[in-house]
Amino acid sequence: MAERGLDLSFPPCLHLFSAFLAMEPTHILISLARDCGGGSVTERVQSFIWNHCISNPDGKSRMPYLKSFLKKLIVEVESQGLEVLDELYERFAFYMTSLKDDYSAKANTRIVKCISFLFPDGCSDLPSCPKTRKLVVPLQCSLNMLEGDTGCSIWPSSLFLSEFILSHPELFSNKSCFEVKCIHLPWESAVGSELRDFLPDIILGADVMYDPLCLPHLVRVLASLLDSENSDTHLCSEHCNGIQPGSKARNADYSRGSDTCQGEAVPDDGPNTEYACCASKEGPKAFIASVIRNIDTFNRFLELADEANLSVEDVTEKFMLFDLLPYMQSYNRLSIRLFTLTHL
Numbered sequence: 580m581a582e583r584g585l586d587l588s589f590p591p592c593l594h595l596f597s598a599f600l601a602m603e604p605t606h607i608l609i610s611l612a613r614d615c616g617g618g619s620v621t622e623r624v625q626s627f628i629w630n631h632c633i634s635n636p637d638g639k640s641r642m643p644y645l646k647s648f649l650k651k652l653i654v655e656v657e658s659q660g661l662e663v664l665d666e667l668y669e670r671f672a673f674y675m676t677s678l679k680d681d682y683s684a685k686a687n688t689r690i691v692k693c694i695s696f697l698f699p700d701g702c703s704d705l706p707s708c709p710k711t712r713k714l715v716v717p718l719q720c721s722l723n724m725l726e727g728d729t730g731c732s733i734w735p736s737s738l739f740l741s742e743f744i745l746s747h748p749e750l751f752s753n754k755s756c757f758e759v760k761c762i763h764l765p766w767e768s769a770v771g772s773e774l775r776d777f778l779p780d781i782i783l784g785a786d787v788m789y790d791p792l793c794l795p796h797l798v799r800v801l802a803s804l805l806d807s808e809n810s811d812t813h814l815c816s817e818h819c820n821g822i823q824p825g826s827k828a829r830n831a832d833y834s835r836g837s838d839t840c841q842g843e844a845v846p847d848d849g850p851n852t853e854y855a856c857c858a859s860k861e862g863p864k865a866f867i868a869s870v871i872r873n874i875d876t877f878n879r880f881l882e883l884a885d886e887a888n889l890s891v892e893d894v895t896e897k898f899m900l901f902d903l904l905p906y907m908q909s910y911n912r913l914s915i916r917l918f919t920l921t922h923l
Contacts, residue, residue, distance in 0.1 A: 594906035807862035
């Protein structure tokens, strides 16, 4: 690919900048830098890196990462027989001095990684596609493994689930979703009455099938949330305003994301007629993205789900996803499966 105007409108440069914000492994940044220069990290590519990535770092917590990136960048440029910008040498020397005792790396144990979802051409008609064709999500992560490994990396299944949601907004429009905001709800201690208060249309989960000891609690929580019989009666009484017993709704428009069920009351067709707003809606559904790391653990999950009258279906191939993370070479989408769960 021939080098052209190096700015954020040039896809390889946008990918390099996005990978830098996401703190992708530094060897990936070098690979993307080569793409920007048509195979070489030219002076123009170095200037782009300096202007967009190096000259305005967002605090000391990124300094170890920047030091590592600059070291690999300088070695790459020198190995190609090219000149290294003086600014890059000087900044690397500054990091060498500032981090000689590694104090900053130890003092700053949390960092903000920015994940950029880059929408392709042709998605402008989708409600989820922003006008800028880019959606940036900041995520706070830990750099200290002693704090636990949950927040030390971005799990690939969460990226897959994010791409799925952004690629298919029609599945989530006007729906009440469980696990979108932060609620302290331990699986092992959550009681049925507490769970039924949420009444979700959709449950989202990423890499939740990892610990055999947790699986019984996970399945119990899912079964309670997905049991439409527990929620239908409450929903009909709370939300189907204006639809009286002995009537059914014509042209009803209802979802749990709405406050009421709007419809025209018409005469009852018989004693067994159900309200259209309640009968026409789908039951709750869970979408769970997961890497199958241990087949025995996964099979145990399937056994427990079957005992709890939950249907589990692999729908990975049924949905086409936009490639919204083309710069993230460390993200292997092919290793992830998407499952739907419903109550039988």
